[in-house]
Amino acid sequence: xxxxxxxCDDDPVDQELVTGLLREWSETTxxxxxxxTFASAEQFLFHYAEEKDYQILVLDxxxxxxxxxxxxxxxxxxxxxxxxxxxxxxxxFIAEGYEVDAVHYLMKPLEKEKFFRAMNKAAxxxxxxxxxxxxxEGGEVSRIALKxxxxxxxxxxxxxxxxxxxxxEYRTAIGRLSEELxxxxxxxxxxxxxxxxxxxxxxxxxxxxxxxxxxxxxxxxYNEVNLAFITYYKGRLGINENN
Numbered sequence: 001x002x003x004x005x006x007x008c009d010d011d012p013v014d015q016e017l018v019t020g021l022l023r024e025w026s027e028t029t030x031x032x033x034x035x036x037t038f039a040s041a042e043q044f045l046f047h048y049a050e051e052k053d054y055q056i057l058v059l060d061x062x063x064x065x066x067x068x069x070x071x072x073x074x075x076x077x078x079x080x081x082x083x084x085x086x087x088x089x090x091x092x093f094i095a096e097g098y099e100v101d102a103v104h105y106l107m108k109p110l111e112k113e114k115f116f117r118a119m120n121k122a123a124x125x126x127x128x129x130x131x132x133x134x135x136x137e138g139g140e141v142s143r144i145a146l147k148x149x150x151x152x153x154x155x156x157x158x159x160x161x162x163x164x165x166x167x168x169e170y171r172t173a174i175g176r177l178s179e180e181l182x183x184x185x186x187x188x189x190x191x192x193x194x195x196x197x198x199x200x201x202x203x204x205x206x207x208x209x210x211x212x213x214x215x216x217x218x219x220x221x222y223n224e225v226n227l228a229f230i231t232y233y234k235g236r237l238g239i240n241e242n243n
Contacts (some may be wrong), residue, residue, distance in 0.1 A: 008038045008059040041066035055126040061088040072100040083122040152193040186228045189218045196232040
């Protein structure tokens, strides 16, 4: 797994220090990283508007007009999966830091061992975070939580994702999208993929979803979909095959 990490600090010396520690952490743990630095909260937000796929953000507190805590609170409005690690010389904001579910609040000057432990925790939490689908279209990247998707409908060279908030068109092949979505989705028809978590019941001809929509079920797919549905919920309930 490649960890996409942002460093937000208005001090170039501290930026360089954190970047060096992150590279060393990457080599030590065998976790590959992609790093990008930002000199202000505003600069990060401008970039974040186009790229929301960062997994970890290492940020200072005292920065220009918008401080690190204000940035974190803004990010938390629509992103609970981003792991936040505060690195600062000011202890005054510790309580506010944990209000935004920060992984850790480290004081400068940084101690390498403490920083590495905090990064290990951030990486573990990132791996356990809510799974999302990253959509890349026209140079823009957006993210959709998998649980928000009810089903996918295929049209020629495009896939239409039916979500809680409406529909999203994504130009990709159904086979590739199926791989990206993973085992939580099942092909019920040559033109449909369904989120197993959103199935209410299965009939001989349709898959009925939680929102009341009925998705066509191919006759030859009935046994496969039924088994996938049962296996999925046994897994969620912790039921093994011997129970």
